[in-house]
Amino acid sequence: MKEKFIVTGMTCSACQNAVEKSVGSVKGVESVSVNLLTGDMLVEGQGDLRQEVVRAVQAAGYGVKDPAGQGTPAKEDPAEDLKTFFLSSLIFLIPLFYIAMGPMMGLPTFSFFQGMQNSLILALSQCLLTLPILILNRRYFISGFKALVHRRPTMDSLVAVGSGAAFLYGLFVIYQLAYGFSYQDMARIDRYHHDLYFESAGMILTLITMGKWLEARAKSKTTGAIDQLMDLTPDLATVRREGVEETIPLDQVRLGDLVLIKPGQSIPVDGVIVKGQTTVDQSSLTGESLPVDKGVQDQVLAATINLESYIEVQVDRVGEETTINKIIALVKDANASKAPIAKLADEISAIFVPAVMAISLLTFFVWIFLGYGLEFALGKMIAVLVISCPCALGLATPVAIMVGTGMGAKKGILFKNAEALEELHKVKGVFLDKTGTITQGQPQVVDWIDYGGLDGEKERIAFLEGQSEHPLAKALVDYLPEVQGEKEDFDFQNILGQGLVGDFASGRLLLGDKKLMDAFSIEVQDLKDLEGLSREGKTLLYVAKEGKFLGAVALADQIKEGSKEAIDQLRARGLKTVMLTGDHALTAQAIAKDLALDEIVAGIFPDQKEGQVRQGQKLGKVAMVGDGINDAPALARAEVGVAIGAGTDIAIDSADVVLMHSDLGDFVYAWDLSAATVKNIKENLFWAFFYNVIGIPIAAGVFYRAFSLSLSPMIAAFAMSMSSLFVVTNALRLNAFKAKTLPVDQESRPASLVQEGHDEKIEKIEKIEKIERKDSMNQIVLKVEGMACGHCKKRVEEALGALEGVKGEVSLEEKQVTISYPDEVSVKDLKDAIQEAGYEVVS
Incomplete structure (x- = not known):
């Protein structure tokens, strides 16, 4: 359960x-x-x-x-109830305070309250004015004494005992005065007529309630982020069932329902568009500044806004399964969890109240023993009970956590638990996945190299690539202008691992890598220059038609806007940054050449990323930033796993923090927010401890005999209320939090990238690249005429072997040569070597 x-x-x-x-x-x-x-x-x-x-x-x-509706009903707005109780108490407290304290302050008063002969009238009047205050605030007595019975005293217990003791002592005084007047014992009347504490009991309860009201008002502001998230989704949805349109409450929408959404309306459900095209404002969930085009079969999310056209959406997620509700649940869970730093406050709070009650009793008996009388001793006991209520101590951590997670949610940063919020700023290193984290994760055309005729084939290239689902094909189609005119008919062939072949009426069009060109004996012009682009991390697609090389297209995964600045800011904060990627070393180096990374680890699989994180933990706590799916092992291994996600998959199982906007800059904000929140918690805890360390001795009268320094119960109650309000107000300062942009010294880039070790680093990478290429050699089979004996076989194999990295095996029976060769060697080089040896290459 x-x-x-x-x-x-x-x-x-x-x-x-x-x-x-x-x-x-x-x-x-x-x-x-x-x-x-x-x-x-x-x-x-x-x-x-x-x-x-x-x-x-x-x-x-x-x-x-409880969920079944059992038990006492929960109040939806405790601040309003507390306000009512406070104002009602104030109606009785003002006259009570006036008749009790007015004469001491020189204020005019009624004659029937003046003099010792009217002391019983004064006492009874104060008692009658105090009773309504006790009744209005009876919850302190109910819960406080229940907790005492169960031997688990709380703040309410302190308030109940303190104010109850003051009221009971007032009743005791009334009986003493009544006895004195009955038996004309004027000495007894003279002794007790100033010993009334009714105003203290009324003032304590009223001030405590005032503090709770102000505290509740302030605390309600800390839940503003959750309220704003909940307000994003409309309460009603228009659905069509069996041909009939009806508007129903959102909780009655079922899976598979057809929801009708007009322009300008907020989308109430997660689903798929089945009719219409529009643009959707998704900024509330994903942080995308521009609206996104949506059409049939595209996914839309609840709490986003339909901007342009009428659409019909088929529901595929409802209730708690919708993205917005998952986000709300995540924020609530973070608020409900406890940060490690809160354990200290919890441990102290568990023994704090019993300790305070013991101190108050000790204070009472010490002052009685010293001969200061019952009135003085009781006043000190009550002051200790009231001033030491552990509200500030208990609020120090949760209010800061609430505001911190709320600020993160507004920014699109979701903390799965309070521990992640506390631990994030303690990390000393950050491991960053390359694809989708540092880079956009999608290739784009960056170079269009025309050797003659390439521009004229743009439409056919678009037709040809439109037949493929490969990411490179999609990038090329997106780059090319929309095809005008009638589409040509052509035969399409996808050669796995090499490229595409399209047989058009105008001729055969080839589009692929060098292996495809070699397979069709196409000579690539300026091969070494073109292959130099690979060292910049670019992927090359060669284009040829009817045996003629037309040119090449270079594609690359681009660095996200903001990634460079984010990495600079991480370094400025003293964090070590390491990029992890499955790409080979040269591509990784090319991508990271403008980034201030401390280390680059290339050519690794997801499970190997986990090992890199584990290795990094030897130097301190680390964070891992990745997409939350293929990086799951590394995310789980790191002290703080941070998932980059665009809202539809927030990867909460493997990550502790989710960056909804897919912006690495948000990680910097999250790190700063973590530091600011923990600093705020420490400030709150310091104030709570400092307040009690100073307040309890003063209230107990420790400094009274030496410095005449003491506190009345009323001042103690006011100080306690203000201490709680101070803690909540201090936490609310986080609402104004903004991440700092620290100065970055561009000259002190990591040595492995730009300083003395730069050339050595590149040399090592080049050696790695050569090994990789030997492991993935190209192969081609050439038909050769003129070979008749073992001597011919040896001559051909030696001629090919003279080329660096080339190995040939001759089959005299089949009159062919099977050749393995690296990318640096062209098919023309192979043919020339064989022909120079005295033999003819026929195909």
Whole structure:
């Protein structure tokens, strides 16, 4: 079983711990996690434990709502309730405070409240004004004393004991005054008529509620990112069922339904367009600044906007399976999880409240022992109880995590858990997958080299490549202008691993690599110059027609806009950057020549990337940035796995962080956000600890005898409320967070790329490239006339062997030579060598 619940009434980390312990003690519960800010509780266990969980939460003194609707209802807006309680309490507190403190402040007061003879009237009036405040804020007493009974005291317990003690002492004074007037014991009346603490009890409860109201208002702002995400999807959808159009609530839409979407409307579902063409604004999910063209069979996502035309969409994902809901769930899960730094606060909070209660009792008895009287001792005890409420301590981490993950979500950066948010800024190295991370992941035409006649074949090249699904073919079709006029009929042949052959009415058109040219005995002009483009990481397609070489097209995967700046910024932050790629070394070097990378690891498979990450971990924590699918082993191995994704597949299984915009610059933002969030948490924890370390001794009167320094319970209550508000407000400063652009020293590029070791590095890469080419030699079979004996065989093989990297095997019976040769040697070179040996090549 894995169930979610909503817990109400929690005010501090002690409340959170109490709920977790109470539910955790239920037989069959394996784990429980409670989010103090949102009230979400996730319970895992064996069997159906909903009823037992509800009872356990209620036994701890809190409200709960489960998916089946059992238990006490959850309040949708606690801030409004707290505001009502605060303002209502204030109506009674103002006259209470006036009649209790007015005379001391020189304010005019009623005659029947003045003098010792009216002290009983004054006491009863204060009691009657305090009672409504206690009733309005009774939840502190209900939950606080329940927690005490279960030996799990919380902040509410401190408030209940402190304010309750003040009120009970006031009742005690009323009885003493009544006794004095009954028996004319004026000494007793004189002793007790100033010992009223009703205003302290009323003021404590009112100030605590005020602090909780302000805190709830501030906390509601921390969930703004989730609210904004939820607001992106419309509540209604127009569907056509059995020919009838109807508008229904979104939760009633079923798989396979046909949803009708007009221009300007937000798309309510994930699905496939079955009718119409339009452009869609996907910026809310993918961060794409420009609208995307969509047609039949194209995927559209919920929470994006249909801009131009009417479309009909067939639903293929609903409810929690939609992309937007997965994003929302991811943000919520991150908020519900605890960062490692929060464990310290949790451990302290678990013993903090019992320790404070012990300190308050010790304070009471010490002052009684020193002879300062019951009134003084009680005041110090109450002040200790009230000032030390652990709200600030409990809020220090979750509010910062909430705001940090919310800021990330607004930027399109999804943290799977709070640990990832905390750990990211600790990494010392970043491993970067090349394709799709540093580069666009799609080849583009970068050079069009015409040796005569290539431009005239553009339309036929487009026709020919249009028959192929290969990425290079798609790139070439996208590059060429749209074909005008009537399409030619032609015969099409795809020669695997070499290229395409098209037999048009005007002749045979060849488009492929050098192997294809060799197979058809096409002599490639300026071969060495063209092959030099390969050293720049480009892929060459040669074009020939009717035996004549027309030219070549060079394609390459281009570096993404922003990748260079992002890598520069990572270096400026002191991070080591390593590029991992399956491409051979020369291509990797060419791609990375303008990038400030520390290392390049080329020619490796996905499982080998995991080994590189493991090796890098010997020097410290590392992050791996990849596409989240073929890089899954490396992503899982790294302390922080970061998936680059465009919104439809966020790879949450293998990654800890998802960059929805597929922009490496967002990784820099995420790193800075992690550092800023952890800094904010440390500031909050410091304030919470500092406040209690200083506040509790002052409230206990440690400095009273030496410096007359002390705190009244009212001031203590105000200070406690303000400390919680300070922590939440400090966390909200993260809403103004912006990543810094650090200065980059372009002269201090990595030595392996531009300084003294540059030439040596290139030499090593060239050696690797030569080995790779020997392992992948070209082969051709040539028919040769004139060979008749073993001597002829030897002469031909020696002639071919004189060419670097070439090996020939002669078959006298078949009168042919099977030749293996590298790319640097052309077929013409082979034929010339055989003919110079005295033999004739016939084909």
